[in-house]
Amino acid sequence: MNAAHISTQHLVSQVVLREFTMLGPGGGKLLPFDLQNPEWHQKRAGPGACGAAKDFVAIDSPAAENLWNSVETLVPDALAAVKAGRPFDDPQHVDVLRDLVVLHYVRSHRYRSVHTDAFKTVSDKVRSVVVERFPESLRREALRQTGLHLPGLGSLGSFAERLISQSEVTQDFRNGRLFRSSVEATFYKVRDMAAKWRVEVLTPESGQFLIGDTPAVTLRADVRPWSINMAFGDAQTVVLPIGPKYLLSLGPNDLTGTLSQTAVDDLNAVQIRAADRYVYMHPDSGLESFVRDQAHLYQ
Template sequence: MATAQQTSRQHLVSQVILKEFTVPNGSSGRQLRPFDLDHPERHHKLKTTSSCGWAKDFVAFDSVSAEQLWGRIEARVPAALDAVRRGTPFAGSAHADVLRDLIVLHYVRSYQYRKVHDAAYEQARAYLSVKLARSFREPLAREAFRETGLHITGRSALADYAYRYIERSEIAQDQKSGKLFRTSIENMLRAVP
């Protein structure tokens, strides 16, 4: 079984987009001035695009797979940006498709998307816990007794046990490792027509 690969420094903002905001900086080449929203009082120095707009381990599981998918989209962006500069981004569907993909790419590479993903997972897990306690009360109580030696009969207690039981599932482990998040990102990017 192959092990998952990891790229730790992952750009949430594409370098191809960051380059659009650069200015010449002598022998250092083109650079931009990043702004830290968490620390606006800081002195903000010019930096290269590779040192801006990234997060450590945003995709924590097999990020190379996600990076490759992102790279395929980003490779098509320069031509679309040239069309934007010429004022003809919608002259053909190819550029419009790239721009749409670029918007989706930046949505799924955002902290907001991660929050939405995590909230949806937690909501589904909580719902499933209650559903198991309601619909499979007796088998769940038997499993709780087999595992713990405790007679758990109340719906709330069974839902709590079901929550912990679900925690051991493969999908819960995939959520913890980041695999589920990476899969969600890739599926979202592939779902856009």
């Protein structure tokens, strides 16, 4: 018997979101900030209510959750090592932290958008190629299916689009099966690509990090403002906040370092720019005004 579908799926790991919480009545709460409504009063919430999407993986979601859990269940020990100042004592901790970055890069709003845009691009190209190379075959098939003669390129293009929409691959795209296989394959592919990189654990000299709902961001810092969201292989680094006082960055060496307030502000702005809709922060971070200003800037 197949396991029940899991509709609400966290794209930001709860084990990471909990690092941004403050204990109070009702348990630990963090502060979500709705970037689409920056002037609204922002209410605190528990990590279970944050960083999730409905039916991100629509087919065989329990198996996908098991894949993500294979990384996330190892994160608490790695985080404990980070907080103890010994993130590199155990090589497994380095692997887990790097996999955590990869996990959030793939299991993301951005990856789903890239997948959707790529499918549309390929479908449009297939339609154009079919009309250009096989017009007579299209006409014959249209006559067979509809009894209509289609003389013009416009009508042939519409019929080609109809055939594409009836194809098995399009049906798999619509029901989520294509995305389900793609997101898992991409996780393994990107993890292999990331294996040559090491992990930098960075802390702020002052201030705090916040985290967005699309938190693993590819980055190039050789231009201003920093360029983000390029392909994984084109990035100088991939950054992921894992708490108010810790941020992971993939680089050539395992190292710990500190960041100036300016660099922290730049990285927080990166989280805001990359977010789908929300960023999350510790309730006492004092970052609300900064986020509100940035939200207006990028609206």
